Amino acid sequence: MALYLQSASFLVIYWVLHYQITDPMLRRRFAVICLATGLILTFLLPYVAVILRIPLLPVFIFLIGLALFITRNKYRFHRNQPPHPLLRAPTMNLAPGFPEDPVMQQLLQLLHEEIGLPKHRTIRLQTSLNFDLGCDGSEAKQLMEALEQEFALDLGDFDTYRYFNPPVFDVFLKRRAKGRGEKVPLTINMLYLAIKTHSWNTQTLENLG
CATH class of the missing domain: 1.20.1280 (Monooxygenase)
Structure with missing residues (x-):
């Protein structure tokens, strides 16, 4: 009993x-x-x-x-889907020709939730998460997990340390990231194209970046 x-x-x-x-x-x-x-x-x-x-x-x-x-x-x-980030941040500027299809809207919404999108700067396809938006490694990890779940994205050969530095206090991760060299921009366009194809191929996406 x-x-x-x-x-x-x-x-x-x-x-x-x-x-x-x-x-x-x-x-x-x-x-x-x-x-x-x-x-x-x-x-x-x-x-x-x-x-x-x-x-x-x-x-x-x-x-x-x-x-x-x-x-x-x-x-x-x-949960209830929040409004599109353009509605929550009406001062956000999108570059001419910036895609506004449902996939991009959903991606922008997720970016706004996970890392925050600036209200007073122009958002371009070439805007990078790591250099332009200040996204760090821990935020990127959570973001990529969300993309993987929400868009059924196969991350393939995605390497976090190619784009982001590990936390300064994490010696183990710093050792794993050693030797990756200079960081490469991770752009909104790369995420957008990966979502459209449901797969991540580093060389292809960086060439199209």
């Missing part, structure tokens, strides 16, 4: 977390914490569950983390 009560309690906890944590980034971070905690309790601190008399505690915590991680983008696509 105690096992049933424990299972029911953790199920209630999961459903509360499932509906309360709707921010994708927060949801992912909480999921990682639960996954790590479950593994630590299983392999490094197994006596904690024994002391608390909850033998399945590590399993429950791990499963909660796994479920949250799998559904980390659930609310990104089920």
Whole structure:
């Protein structure tokens, strides 16, 4: 009976977390914490569950983390779509000939949500996320994940460190990024073309950039 009560309690906890944590980034971070905690309790601190008399505690915590991680983008696509960024930022200037088809509108909306679009400068196809819009590596990672999910984009040979520097405090990532050389502009046009073809080919996109 105690096992049933424990299972029911953790199920209630999961459903509360499932509906309360709707921010994708927060949801992912909480999921990682639960996954790590479950593994630590299983392999490094197994006596904690024994002391608390909850033998399945590590399993429950791990499963909660796994479920949250799998559904980390659930609310990104089920929330009410905000207005097009041109409506929210009427002073935004688009260059002559700038595409305004539904794909570009959706891309601009996502860019506005993830990294912010300037209101008082001209947005061109050649506007780069890293040089012109000041997008950093962590923002880019979240943006590319969103593009992958929302547009069914195959990222192919996309290399974050080709365009962005890793966080200065992350020694491991700085080591991985070492040797990439000077950063290359990542333009709105490259994202637009990748979305249109549902695939990322670095050489092709940079040539068309």
